[in-house]
Each structure stands twice: as C-alpha cells, then as structure tokens.
Amino acid sequence: MVDIATRVWNHRWKIDPIVRSLIDTDFYKLLMCQSVFRRKPEAQVTFSLINRTTSIPLARLIDEGELREQLDHIRSLSLSRGESTWMRGNTFYGKRQMFTPGFMDWFEALRLPPYELERKGDQYELTFEGSWPEVMLWEIPALAVLMELRGRAVLDTMDRFELQILYARAMTKLWEKVEVLRGIDGLRIADFGTRRRHSFLWQDWCVQAMQEGLGSAFTGTSNCLIAKNRDMEAIGTNAHELPMVYSALARDDESLRRAPYDVLSDWHEEHEGNLRIILPDTYGTEGFLEGAPDWLAGWTGIRIDSGDPAKGAERAIAWWKARGEDPREKLVIFSDGLDVEKIGELHAQFAGRVRVSFGWGTLLTNDFRGLVAGDRLAPFSLVCKAVAADGHPTVKLSDNPEKAMGPAAEVERYKRVFGVGAQERLEVVV
Amino acid sequence: MVDIATRVWNHRWKIDPIVRSLIDTDFYKLLMCQSVFRRKPEAQVTFSLINRTTSIPLARLIDEGELREQLDHIRSLSLSRGESTWMRGNTFYGKRQMFTPGFMDWFEALRLPPYELERKGDQYELTFEGSWPEVMLWEIPALAVLMELRGRAVLDTMDRFELQILYARAMTKLWEKVEVLRGIDGLRIADFGTRRRHSFLWQDWCVQAMQEGLGSAFTGTSNCLIAKNRDMEAIGTNAHELPMVYSALARDDESLRRAPYDVLSDWHEEHEGNLRIILPDTYGTEGFLEGAPDWLAGWTGIRIDSGDPAKGAERAIAWWKARGEDPREKLVIFSDGLDVEKIGELHAQFAGRVRVSFGWGTLLTNDFRGLVAGDRLAPFSLVCKAVAADGHPTVKLSDNPEKAMGPAAEVERYKRVFGVGAQERLEVVV
Numbered sequence: 001m002v003d004i005a006t007r008v009w010n011h012r013w014k015i016d017p018i019v020r021s022l023i024d025t026d027f028y029k030l031l032m033c034q035s036v037f038r039r040k041p042e043a044q045v046t047f048s049l050i051n052r053t054t055s056i057p058l059a060r061l062i063d064e065g066e067l068r069e070q071l072d073h074i075r076s077l078s079l080s081r082g083e084s085t086w087m088r089g090n091t092f093y094g095k096r097q098m099f100t101p102g103f104m105d106w107f108e109a110l111r112l113p114p115y116e117l118e119r120k121g122d123q124y125e126l127t128f129e130g131s132w133p134e135v136m137l138w139e140i141p142a143l144a145v146l147m148e149l150r151g152r153a154v155l156d157t158m159d160r161f162e163l164q165i166l167y168a169r170a171m172t173k174l175w176e177k178v179e180v181l182r183g184i185d186g187l188r189i190a191d192f193g194t195r196r197r198h199s200f201l202w203q204d205w206c207v208q209a210m211q212e213g214l215g216s217a218f219t220g221t222s223n224c225l226i227a228k229n230r231d232m233e234a235i236g237t238n239a240h241e242l243p244m245v246y247s248a249l250a251r252d253d254e255s256l257r258r259a260p261y262d263v264l265s266d267w268h269e270e271h272e273g274n275l276r277i278i279l280p281d282t283y284g285t286e287g288f289l290e291g292a293p294d295w296l297a298g299w300t301g302i303r304i305d306s307g308d309p310a311k312g313a314e315r316a317i318a319w320w321k322a323r324g325e326d327p328r329e330k331l332v333i334f335s336d337g338l339d340v341e342k343i344g345e346l347h348a349q350f351a352g353r354v355r356v357s358f359g360w361g362t363l364l365t366n367d368f369r370g371l372v373a374g375d376r377l378a379p380f381s382l383v384c385k386a387v388a389a390d391g392h393p394t395v396k397l398s399d400n401p402e403k404a405m406g407p408a409a410e411v412e413r414y415k416r417v418f419g420v421g422a423q424e425r426l427e428v429v430v
Numbered sequence: 431m432v433d434i435a436t437r438v439w440n441h442r443w444k445i446d447p448i449v450r451s452l453i454d455t456d457f458y459k460l461l462m463c464q465s466v467f468r469r470k471p472e473a474q475v476t477f478s479l480i481n482r483t484t485s486i487p488l489a490r491l492i493d494e495g496e497l498r499e500q501l502d503h504i505r506s507l508s509l510s511r512g513e514s515t516w517m518r519g520n521t522f523y524g525k526r527q528m529f530t531p532g533f534m535d536w537f538e539a540l541r542l543p544p545y546e547l548e549r550k551g552d553q554y555e556l557t558f559e560g561s562w563p564e565v566m567l568w569e570i571p572a573l574a575v576l577m578e579l580r581g582r583a584v585l586d587t588m589d590r591f592e593l594q595i596l597y598a599r600a601m602t603k604l605w606e607k608v609e610v611l612r613g614i615d616g617l618r619i620a621d622f623g624t625r626r627r628h629s630f631l632w633q634d635w636c637v638q639a640m641q642e643g644l645g646s647a648f649t650g651t652s653n654c655l656i657a658k659n660r661d662m663e664a665i666g667t668n669a670h671e672l673p674m675v676y677s678a679l680a681r682d683d684e685s686l687r688r689a690p691y692d693v694l695s696d697w698h699e700e701h702e703g704n705l706r707i708i709l710p711d712t713y714g715t716e717g718f719l720e721g722a723p724d725w726l727a728g729w730t731g732i733r734i735d736s737g738d739p740a741k742g743a744e745r746a747i748a749w750w751k752a753r754g755e756d757p758r759e760k761l762v763i764f765s766d767g768l769d770v771e772k773i774g775e776l777h778a779q780f781a782g783r784v785r786v787s788f789g790w791g792t793l794l795t796n797d798f799r800g801l802v803a804g805d806r807l808a809p810f811s812l813v814c815k816a817v818a819a820d821g822h823p824t825v826k827l828s829d830n831p832e833k834a835m836g837p838a839a840e841v842e843r844y845k846r847v848f849g850v851g852a853q854e855r856l857e858v859v860v
Contacts, residue, residue: 003433161642165605168598175595212591 004201005164008155017073018148018200022110023083023224025140026194028236030087030224031275034103035242037133039266045135045245046388049126049142050405052428053380057122058146061153064119070145071115071126074138079108086228093275112138132389136241139384143195146382147366151198154376169371170198174206174364178213180340184347189214189358190235191221192335193365196379203365207232210364219357235359237277237303238267241386244282244396248389253417260288264296277333278302281399284420285312289319297323301331301355307399308424309334309342313350327354335359337428339367381428400426434631435594438585447503448578448630452540453513453654455570456624458666460517460654461705464533465672467563469696475565475675476818479556479572480835482858483810487552488576491583494549500575501545501556504568509538516658523705542568562819566671569814573625576812577796581628584806599801600628604636604794608643610770614777619644619788620665621651622765623795626809633795637662640794649787665789667707667733668697671816674712674826678819683847690718694726707763708732711829714850715742719749727753731761731785737829738854739764739772743780757784765789767858769797811858830856 023030036043051058079087084104092098099107113130115138126146128138155163181187191210197203207226210218220233227234243260250256260282268276276299280288285307297320304312313334317327332354334346343358350356368377385405386394395406395414401423404411414420453460466473481488509517514534522528529537543560545568554576558568585593611617621640627633637656640648650663657664673690680686690712698706706729710718715737727750734742743764747757762784764776773788780786798807815835816824825836825844831853834841844850 159642161605161639165602168601168605171598172595172602175591175598209591212589 004167004199004205005160008152008163008167008199015069015073018070018145019074019077019141020200021083021225022077022079022107022112022137023087023228024144024194024200025137025224026192026222026236027092027224027227027234028222028238029137029140030099031236031271032238032242033107033133033136034099035238035266035270036136037103037106038270040132040245040249043132043245043249044130044390045132045386047128047135047138047142047384048387049124049146049382049384051123051146051380051382053382054123056150056380058150059119059122059124062124062146062149064117064124067124067145067149068117070149071117071142074141074145075112075114078111083225083228084108087224090228090234092234093271093273106133110134110137112141115142126384127387132245132386136386139241140195142384143382144197144200147196147379148199150380151368151377154372158372166368166371166377167202170202170368171205171209173367173371174209175213177340177364177367178209181214181217181343184217184344186351187214187217187343187347187358188219188356189217189343189360190219190233191223191226191364192235192359192361194221194223195384196362196382197365198368198377198379204229206365222359237271237275238263238279240279240282240305240396240398242267243279244394245386245389247283247414248386248392248394253413256414256417257291261291261293261296264299268295268299274300274331276300277331279305280316281306281312281397283395283397283414283418284423285315285399287419289315294323297325301333301357303333303335303359305336305398306403306426307336308426309336309346310349312399313346313354317354328352329355331355331357333357333359335361337362339363397423399423400428402426402428434597434629434635435590438582438593438597438629445499445503448500448575449504449571450507450630451513451655452507452509452537452542452567453517453658454574454624454630455567455654456622456652456666457522457654457657457664458652458668459567459570460529461666461701462668462672463537463563463566464529465668465696465700466566467533467536468700470562470675470679473562473675473679474560474820475562475816477558477565477568477572477814478817479554479576479812479814481553481576481810481812483812484553486580486810488580489549489552489554492554492576492579494547494554497554497575497579498547500579501547501572504571504575505542505544508541513655513658514538517654520658520664522664523701523703536563540564540567542571545572556814557817562675566816569671570625572814573812574627574630577626577809578629580810581798581807584802588802596798596801596807597632600632600798601635601639603797603801604639605643607770607794607797608639611644611647611773614647614774616781616786617644617647617773617777617788618649618786619647619773619790620649620663621653621656621794622665622789622791624651624653625814626792626812627795628798628807628809634659636795652789667701667705668693668709670709670712670735670826670828672697673709674824675816675819677713677844678816678822678824683843686844687721687847691721691723691726694729698725698729704730704761706730707761709735710746711736711742711827713825713827713844713848714853715745715829717849719745722749724753727755731763731787733763733765733789735766735828736833736856737766738856739766739776740779742829743776743784747784758782759785761785761787763787763789765791767793769793827853829853830858832856832858 118125128135220235222236242263246259250259302316320327366379548555558565650665652666672693676689680689732746750757796809
C-alpha cells in the first residue's frame with residue numbers, strides 16, 4: 001500500500017510524471033481508437049481543452065513550464081512490452097483478441113502528436129491537431145495532467161502532516177461512501193473516474209478500496225493501467241466523440257441525420273454483447289430513439305450520460321417496450337454526476353425493471369470537497385473534446401443545454417435536423 | 431513516513447516484536463535506575479502487573495504463547511552500540527555525561543531478569559522479582575506489550591482497508607487535537623505516552639505529529655528510543671516507585687515518615703535545575719508539603735499526578751509563597767489524565783502565575799475511543815508497580831483513593847504516619 005502523503009510530498013523535490021503510460025487512459029478510448037483506425041484513419045480532427053469552471057484560473061495556478069514538461073513527457077511515452085502483451089493477450093468483455101494485430105502494430109509504434117499551448121488570460125488554450133486515431137488519445141492524459149497539476153499547486157502549500165491528514169480524511173470519506181454502497185443489494189458499479197481524478201495514486205487507492213469493500217459488486221475500472229496492474233476488468237464502450245466527428249464529417253443535412261446511426265452501425269459490425277451499449281444523447285435522446293432503426297432496439301443496453309437520469313431510463317424502457325423488447329433483459333448504465341445518494345435512488349427505482357449498472361466518476365476519484373480551506377481541491381468541470389473534423393466544427397447538444405457545445409449557427413442547424421425542442425436545464429456539478 | 435495500516439496487517443504473517451530496544455522506555459526509568467543502581471543495588475523488589483479495568487479480559491484476548499514470545503524477546507535484548515553511544519554522549523537536560531561510565535558498563539551488560547506468568551481467570555498475573563535496578567526496567571516494556579497485544583487481538587479481526595481507515599480516523603482525531611493545542615499561546619507540552627500507547631509505531635507517529643504541529647511548544651518525548659531516532663529531547667524526572675520502595679524498606683514509623691524526603695535528598699545530590707521536580711502525592715500532597723524541609727521549596731518545580739490538578743497546583747503555589755519562594759519562577763508539570771480541554775483549562779488558569787508544562791500520556795498515544803464497534807480499542811487502566819521490597823509490601827496512597835495500592839492494614843498505617851485524612855474520590859479514566 002503506497003503512502004500517498006509521502007509520495008505527494010516528494011513531488012516537490014523532482015519532476016514527477018503524472019502520466020507514465022499510454023494505457024493510463026480509459027478503455028473506451030482504445031476501443032474507439034481501433035474503430036477509428038479502421039474506418040476513418042485519414043480524418044483530421046482538432047481536440048481542445050475547455051475549462052467549464054472559469055472561476056478556477058488554471059493559468060495562474062499552474063506554471064506553464066511545468067505543464068509543458070508533463071505534456072512533453074507524455075509525448076515521449078510508447079507502449080511497453082508488458083502493456084502490449086496485456087492488450088494482445090487479455091480477455092476483454094469475454095472476448096480474446098479484442099485488439100487486432102494490425103491495430104496493435106500501429107499502437108506499438110505510436111507516439112502522441114504535438115500539442116499547441118497558449119495562455120489566454122487566466123486560462124490555457126490547449127489544442128491537439130492531426131489524424132483522428134492519434135489525436136483522440138490525448139484527451140484523457142491531457143485532462144489528468146491539468147487536474148493533477150491544479151491539485152499539486154494546492155498541495156504544495158501544505159505541510160507534510162497536513163498532507164497526511166488530508167489523505168486520511170479523504171480515505172475516511174470514500175470509505176464511508178463504500179459502506180453506504182455495501183448496503184445496496186445487487187449493486188453493480190465500475191470506476192469511470194480517470195479523466196477527473198485527483199491523481200493517479202489516488203485513483204488507484206480508490207479502486208482498491210472499492211474492490212475490497214464491494215467485492216464482486218465492483219465490476220472493474222475504466223483505467224487500463226490500473227485494470228492491468230490490479231488484474232481487474234477494463235470497462236467502457238464508446239463516447240460522444242464518435243457521433244460528433246461522424247456528424248461534422250457529414251456533407252449535408254441528410255447524411256448528418258444519419259451520422260449517429262452510422263456510428264452504431266459500424267460498432268454493430270465490430271462488437272457484440274455488453275459492448276453494444278447505445279449512447280443516445282449526443283443530439284437529444286428523444287429524437288434519437290424515435291428515429292432509430294429496429295436493430296438498435298436489439299442492442300444490450302443504453303448509457304444515460306446527461307439530463308435527468310431517471311427520466312432518461314424511463315424513456316429507454318418505454319422505447320424498448322414499444323419496439324417489442326423486454327426491458328428486464330436490458331442494461332441501463334448511469335454515468336453522469338453520480339454520488340452515493342443518487343446511486344441508491346436510481347438503483348431503488350430501476351433494479352428488477354432493467355439490469356442496472358453504474359459508471360462512477362469524479363465523486364469517486366476526486367471528492368476532496370470540504371477538505372481544505374477555501375475548498376481549493378474541489379473537483380471542477382474540465383473537458384477535452386473534438387471541436388473540428390476536416391475543418392468543420394463539431395456540435396454536441398446532449399440532454400442538458402448546459403452541456404451543449406459548438407458554434408451557435410451550427411447548434412441551431414443540428415437542433416433543426418435532429419428535431420430537438422425545449423430541454424430541461426440542469427446544473428453541471430463535475 | 432511508515433504506512434501503519436500495512437505494518438499492522440503484516441503482524442499477522444510473522445512474529446513481530448513489540449519492544450525492540452531496551453531504551454524503548456521512559457527516560458525517567460533510566461534516571462531512576464541509575465540512582466537505584468548507586469544507592470540500593472541490593473534491594474530485592476517485586477513488580478506486578480495490575481489491570482485496573484477488570485472488564486477487559488486480557489487472558490481471553492491475548493494468547494499466552496504469544497505473550498510469552500514477546501516477553502522472551504525482551505529478555506533477549508541488550509543495549510546496542512548506537513544506543514549506548516547516545517546515552518553516553520548525548521546532552522540530557524543540558525547536562526553532559528548524565529549517565530556515569532560505571533552505570534553504562536552495567537547497563538551494557540544487562541539482560542532483563544526472568545518473569546513469572548500465570549493465568550488467573552480472565553486475567554494474567556505477571557510478576558518480576560529480583561534486584562531493584564534490573565526488575566524496575568520491566569515496567570514499561572511489560573505495559574507496552576500487554577497494551578499492544580490487546581490492540582492486535584482487535585486489529586486481527588479487521589480487513590486491510592478497515593485498518594487503513596481506522597488509522598486515517600485516528601490520525602485525523604489526533605491532528606484535530608493538535609490544532610486545538612496550537613491555539614494555546616505559550617504552551618509547553620511533552621509526550622508521556624509510552625506505557626499505554628496503542629503501539630510503538632503509533633506513538634512514533636503521534637510524536638512526529640506533535641512536533642510538526644506545535645514546533646517548539648512540543649518539548650520532547652519521554653520515550654528514549656524515539657527521542658534518539660527523532661533527535662528530540664528525552665523528558666522525565668522521577669516516579670512514585672522511589673518513595674514506595676524506600677518506604678517499604680523503612681524499618682519503623684519514624685524512618686517511614688522520613689523515607690519520601692530521603693528519596694529527594696538523594697535526588698538533590700544527583701540532579702539540579704529542571705530535574706529537581708517534586709512528586710508530592712505518593713502519601714498525600716498536603717502532609718508531604720507541610721512536613722517538607724526548606725531546601726525542597728528551593729527546587730525547580732512540582733509534578734501533579736493525582737487528585738484535582740487545579741487544587742494541587744493552587745496548593746503548591748500557596749506552599750511556595752509560605753516558604754518565601756516566587757511561584758512565577760516555579761515549574762508546574764501536569765501529567766494525570768489529560769486531554770486537550772483539560773490542558774486548555776489548566777493553562778488558562780495557571781499561565782503567568784507559574785511556569786506551566788504538560789506531560790500528555792494515554793490520550794495522546796492511545797485515543798482510539800469510538801473508532802471501532804464496541805469500542806474494543808479504547809485505552810484502559812493497566813499499571814505495573816513495585817508491590818514489595820525486601821519482603822515488605824509497598825503502599826501508595828496518592829491524592830485519589832481510587833489510585834491507592836497496598837494491603838489494607840499497611841494502607842491504614844501509612845495514612846496514620848503521613849497524617850492523611852479524607853480524600854476526594856475521582857474516577858480514573860486511563
């Protein structure tokens with residue numbers, strides 16, 4: 001067991017790389033990367049880091065030189081032999097050779113492409129441009145670096161014992177959550193907290209605490225490196241980036257309308273079982289489900305990642321029934337803004353009616369709220385998204401207008417094409 | 431920084447000695463030992479372990495074989511070269527060569543004498559017999575072994591993460607106390623918690639937390655091994671065992687009456703300055719001070735170790751004034767049943783009127799109250815005392831009849847000789 005406080009203390013004395021492995025990333029990134037590598041290897045995309053919590057002046061908290069050092073270090077990484085062996089030889093979602101030899105050959109040779117970093121006022125503008133399968137792998141490490149450097153800026157002001165007490169309190173806080181979750185019969189929950197974790201070591205500790213406290217109710221982690229090191233299941237399917245880029249690449253309204261289904265049609269060819277999970281909210285869940293082809297109703301489940309989660313799940317249940325499917329055989333994965341109370345509520349409401357599962361993110365791996373003066377370690381809303389593809393801006397609407405992204409004119413066009421009307425506005429916690 | 435939870439976890443896997451050094455003991459034991467070695471080397475004494483908290487069935491909690499292993503290990507210890515160098519070369523209370531070459535030669539050759547262990551119902555009867563300077567050194571390690579084995583019996587039932595959370599909570603609890611103490615201007619406080627510590631590693635952590643949190647307000651530790659390892663002051667003067675054994679060796683009432691003063695007369699020849707601290711309560715503070723010779727009023731200070739501490743300090747102040755001394759130049763050391771609230775109160779009442787100092791024991795190094803179900807790690811009242819000298823029973827009265835010890839007839843005789851009347855009965859917490 002690592003003594004985290006000591007480790008953080010040592011951060012002050014030398015360069016301490018935050019991301020030390022190309023598989024210190026979410027499993028779905030690798031799945032999507034393989035899909036993109038096969039189908040859209042030539043697409044040129046731009047990813048951009050966006051701090052939604054503008055009250056946190058990242059550029060004042062984080063030294064630019066230190067940030068560059070961390071990003072440069074990530075560019076020096078390549079897949080290690082053990083990592084490659086794991087990806088080639090391990091069983092993922094019950095399947096051998098999930099990653100094809102062709103993809104693995106490419107991945108083994110990969111170094112991440114250059115980044116562009118510029119200070120704009122109190123924020124950094126950090127962008128990545130290049131071929132989609134390469135650039136997309138920047139998302140998670142870029143987020144992890146920014147989150148952890150911001151944390152270090154605060155931790156650097158604390159004494160050694162203050163640090164130890166900080167982690168003692170954070171551990172106690174998480175363990176109390178684990179004890180609550182223990183009381184939920186039939187719970188299934190995974191760690192989805194890589195991107196906004198407090199730090200790598202802390203995520204690793206949280207994952208171990210979940211495994212120790214919840215046993216088989218803890219189904220695994222989205223973090224490939226931790227899954228490998230701890231011999232756990234790597235968890236994840238796909239994300240908004242696929243429909244966003246497919247849509248930006250569409251050359252007219254009709255192909256735009258079809259784009260989100262094209263994504264899943266490609267996915268359908270590649271994956272089966274528990275990897276066939278619909279992410280319906282990119283351009284509004286309601287219209288997406290209405291317009292969906294029947295074969296999509298045959299998929300295993302759905303992931304609810306924005307909007308009111310209970311309403312989203314009810315909508316999915318109604319849709320499955322309307323398409324002649326039995327919801328009790330379907331999987332509903334909740335993954336948006338979860339904490340233990342909400343997990344308990346949703347489980348109580350849906351267990352038995354569908355197969356319920358949770359992807360628990362920021363408030364698993366970064367709930368340092370209330371632990372330091374001025375709450376300077378509270379998590380905040382940082383994202384890294386595809387903002388353009390082949391020169392066209394991307395758009396995301398989601399089921400919460402607070403999470404919408406893209407130029408106003410394009411947002412209006414997408415709303416029209418996807419028939420999105422009035423939406424409920426919900427606060428984005430993390 | 432040691433990861434205590436991991437360490438405790440490892441206890442299960444192999445024999446893990448609780449006491450690993452002959453100087454893992456209180457400093458005053460070594461001072462007294464040297465004094466006894468010089469003046470009463472032939473006295474034959476019996477020390478006996480007494481569990482005042484009979485509700486804790488030590489013999490059911492602690493395996494006899496394990497206890498014997500730990501005690502046998504202590505008998506195998508001898509002073510290491512580094513320990514001897516430290517004792518010979520270090521400055522204690524501003525003095526070089528506190529320990530004479532003659533004493534050090536003897537101490538370097540010492541192995542602790544045999545013990546006698548017998549199970550009596552749910553308790554152990556553990557006694558040590560032999561020459562006083564040898565037997566007296568059993569007291570602290572014997573207490574530490576029993577306290578820690580009882581703790582381990584509880585810890586062995588806990589999972590790895592439960593252990594980590596336990597220590598996280600205990601650390602948080604102590605740190606909150608440190609933060610309270612930080613607010614007391616002019617505080618001077620030392621660790622007196624060796625004998626009833628939760629464990630060696632925990633005491634070591636507590637001492638470091640005090641040093642980090644309080645800086646120079648933390649004056650040192652009574653534990654010689656920790657003082658040596660952490661380059662701190664070793665703190666302590668003398669204890670009840672001196673007047674108790676001197677008194678038991680007295681052959682008539684008149685020499686009995688003189689015995690407590692003989693102790694301090696011997697001490698006066700050996701020590702000066704901050705080591706001249708009166709411990710007045712062995713047979714009642716009031717009578718002791720009234721009958722004290724004038725040279726004792728010239729001593730540096732007093733230690734209040736039983737009875738109502740504020741009353742004890744007021745009594746000392748009145749006594750100094752009556753003897754023409756200026757109390758503002760005198761040191762009052764409180765060392766009985768302290769926790770932060772009481773420390774704050776006493777400091778507020780006496781700071782400025784005398785020089786105030788605190789020897790904080792059990793609730794510094796063993797406050798695990800409320801941290802496990804059934805409070806099975808709460809500290810309890812275990813003592814190891816001289817019960818006989820040259821075949822005569824010892825007696826202790828103290829300023830609290832709850833702490834009195836000895837055969838009833840002898841207690842009555844001592845009360846008569848020392849003129850002790852009615853006493854206030856106070857609960858013994860730890």
